[in-house]
């Protein structure tokens with residue numbers, strides 16, 4: 391139905407009119423042993439989930455709310471890299487289908503003109519040393535107008551339609567993203583993360599900037615100097631000490 395030209399990604403599509411969370415459905419399918427490349431797409435999520443137990447606003451017919459199941463034969467430490475791979479795919483698909491240039495804010499936000507248009511949530515089912523499945527959830531605000539967002543989101547969120555001034559066909563966007571994820575997944579399996587790290591850094595806004603990283607254990611301020619081969623953010627503080635950040639909210643200082 392999506393006219394996909396992929397080898398495996400999206401060959402099994404679970405399309406739902408309404409659901410709690412495509413992430414939840416994908417977890418269940420994965421536990422039941424669904425094939426790699428299975429995707430779940432919903433027109434609406436009643437309980438869309440963001441990082442750090444936040445809610446993800448997912449109204450009907452206006453966005454892309456999608457989860458992808460991958461089963462790479464890797465250790466769980468590699469999982470954060472998949473957020474970055476998905477982000478590259480989404481940025482490139484947006485560039486291809488619109489006239490806007492999105493940027494990536496580590497680890498998982500895609501921004502246009504400083505406002506969030508996409509969030510990516512990567513979750514794992516794994517043993518200590520082996521991934522069973524990686525579930526990549528992608529939420530893209532596509533055709534909302536500003537007034538469609540709840541008040542508290544209006545100053546921080548945006549959609550592709552707001553930024554590009556036209557309506558975007560969601561099926562085309564999904565198709566484009568899936569083809570790119572498949573392509574970069576193969577690059578990753580064949581060549582590792584190094585070529586993707588360079589690509590990712592070329593879209594990243596935080597690199598080279600003064601930032602504050604808020605983690606569960608506290609704040610670290612300094613200059614974001616890049617990401618490691620694992621996809622972990624490196625920050626150099628004023629004393630020249632380099633901190634490796636696995637998970638945080640990032641504020642970019644002006």
Ligand code: BTN
Nearest residue numbers: 411438439440441456509527529
């Ligand atoms: C974030 O920025 O915090 C991540 C948001 C991820 C939202 C997507 S929408 C599809 C999938 N299903 C969910 O419940 N969440 C992800």
